[in-house]
Amino acid sequence: MTLVLTVLEATVALERAADLRAAFRNAAGQAPPGLVRSHLIAAAAEPTHWRIETLWTSREALDAMRQTGTPAGVLMFRAAGAEPTLGVFNVVATIDGQAA
Secondary structure: OOOEEEEEEEEOOHHHHHHHHHHHHHHOOOOOOOEEEEEEEEOOOOOOEEEEEEEEOOHHHHHHHHOOOOOHHHHHHHHOOOOOEEEEEEOOOOOOOOOO
């Protein structure tokens, strides 16, 4: 099976960034089947540009999660007053480094 990466992106007002962080933290421990890991990322050069990048075990796992209703990541951005866009990518190669 091919790993799949989803990227949700949105502009979040500076005063709502704490809402996004809190929503992401609150989702910890509620990972759906097939979720490998997820990162909340803020752009270094543009503090209002945010991403949630999530790695899935397969497209089937992603599709199964999406069939259960509005994805958690979308709800996280909406909790911060933003509507994200979605990108879906197939992982074609990986380089593993030392654990941080």
